[in-house]
Amino acid sequence: MAARRLLVDIHTHVYLPRYAAFLRSRNSVPRIFTRTNDAGESEERLLILDNEPSVGRPVGAQYWDREEKLKFMDKHGIDVSVVSSANPWLDFLPASTAHKLAGELNEDLEAYCATSPSLQGDSLKRLYGFGLLPLVPEVTVQSLLDTVQQISGLPHLKGIIMGTRGAGQGLDDDALEPVWEAIAQAGLVVFLHPHYGVDGKAWGEKENGHVLPLALGFPFETTIATTRLILSGVFDRHPTLRLLLAHSGGALPQLSSRLASCIDHDPVVASRLQHDARYYLGKLYFDAVAYGSEELGFVSDVIGRADAFAARAASAGASRAVGEKCRLGSAKMLFGTDHPFFPPLSATEKWKSVVENLEAIDGVEGWTDVEKNGVRGGNALKLFGLA
Numbered sequence: 001m002a003a004r005r006l007l008v009d010i011h012t013h014v015y016l017p018r019y020a021a022f023l024r025s026r027n028s029v030p031r032i033f034t035r036t037n038d039a040g041e042s043e044e045r046l047l048i049l050d051n052e053p054s055v056g057r058p059v060g061a062q063y064w065d066r067e068e069k070l071k072f073m074d075k076h077g078i079d080v081s082v083v084s085s086a087n088p089w090l091d092f093l094p095a096s097t098a099h100k101l102a103g104e105l106n107e108d109l110e111a112y113c114a115t116s117p118s119l120q121g122d123s124l125k126r127l128y129g130f131g132l133l134p135l136v137p138e139v140t141v142q143s144l145l146d147t148v149q150q151i152s153g154l155p156h157l158k159g160i161i162m163g164t165r166g167a168g169q170g171l172d173d174d175a176l177e178p179v180w181e182a183i184a185q186a187g188l189v190v191f192l193h194p195h196y197g198v199d200g201k202a203w204g205e206k207e208n209g210h211v212l213p214l215a216l217g218f219p220f221e222t223t224i225a226t227t228r229l230i231l232s233g234v235f236d237r238h239p240t241l242r243l244l245l246a247h248s249g250g251a252l253p254q255l256s257s258r259l260a261s262c263i264d265h266d267p268v269v270a271s272r273l274q275h276d277a278r279y280y281l282g283k284l285y286f287d288a289v290a291y292g293s294e295e296l297g298f299v300s301d302v303i304g305r306a307d308a309f310a311a312r313a314a315s316a317g318a319s320r321a322v323g324e325k326c327r328l329g330s331a332k333m334l335f336g337t338d339h340p341f342f343p344p345l346s347a348t349e350k351w352k353s354v355v356e357n358l359e360a361i362d363g364v365e366g367w368t369d370v371e372k373n374g375v376r377g378g379n380a381l382k383l384f385g386l387a
């Protein structure tokens with residue numbers, strides 16, 4: 001068992017058939033609609049982002065058909081996937097609808113995973129999942145706690161995918177305290193994923209397709225939400241909480257020393273946290289969906305130095321050797337694909353978005369084979385209790 005070398009994809013999405021049917025029934029965003037394309041064929045399109053070009057994006061069986069997910073995994077050598085519902089989850093629904101649909105979709109995802117094939121010669125299934133909470137305005141804390149309990153009782157669901165809005169006031173909302181407590185206690189991993197980006201006015205007037213909101217807006221949204229969580233003291237109050245950040249944490253690794261300095265110089269927050277801001281990056285997990293070796297290496301260095309910024313260590317001036325930082329940091333990073341988003345624009349054997357992320361892991365200077373194998377799969381098996 002210990003020598004297993006599996007490729008595990010922890011950032012891979014689905015619109016479960018029940019959710020896709022729901023999107024088809026809607027007339028406003030988010031929705032799936034049918035149009036006739038230039039070739040005169042009927043095709044479905046997906047519209048989920050506000051201000052997205054009205055043609056939306058192509059959508060098809062790869063979003064809801066489990067066989068397509070398994071075929072994609074086989075094509076790219078992915079042994080196990082930890083699947084999550086894609087954005088915008090239940091964010092746009094009234095609380096009672098969101099509660100009911102969350103319960104149904106969690107059961108659906110459990111069945112999707114539980115009835116998936118087993119890995120050859122292994123007791124593992126090929127599919128595990130992240131459940132959903134009805135995180136919408138006016139939801140009751142009890143509804144959230146009930147759903148955390150439901151998810152923790154579903155054996156193939158190992159965590160919860162979450163957007164950044166919480167119950168309307170963001171994730172640093174005091175009302176969510178009991179929810180963090182329950183999630184930490186249940187040992188579920190929170191996968192924090194963007195949807196809204198940042199103010200669209202920042203993108204100007206030029207037509208740039210989806211590039212600016214996806215490349216910059218998404219990661220900045222994650223950066224802001226995570227920073228607000230750190231500032232709120234959630235990681236001091238719930239030190240066992242495990243939070244996995246989409247897209248390698250966005251800009252947070254690059255900005256973490258600036259964040260620490262701004263905190264130190266601000267009388268409102270200077271004494272609020274138990275540790276230097278950089279310490280909290282070591283409490284987090286980061287997907288390896290960054291598409292470049294240098295970025296992955298950089299993120300692992302930043303995470304790996306985090307414990308030098310624990311309150312005790314800082315006063316002792318602790319620092320880490322380079323190799324040690326890489327080892328500690330890479331152990332918190334996990335391969336992902338973002339499938340079925342970013343499909344190739346023309347027919348290719350393998351998806352460029354996947355190959356690039358695998359090559360990025362392969363090429364990190366300073367990661368040994370042990371570290372690379374950890375990022376490819378070993379770290380995920382550990383994080384999700386599958387090892």
Ligand code: URA
Pocket residue numbers: 013048086087214338341342
């Ligand atoms: N676009 C999305 O809307 N979601 C993703 O996860 C990736 C791309």
Ligand code: ZN
Pocket residue numbers: 011013193246338
């Ligand atoms: Zn994603």
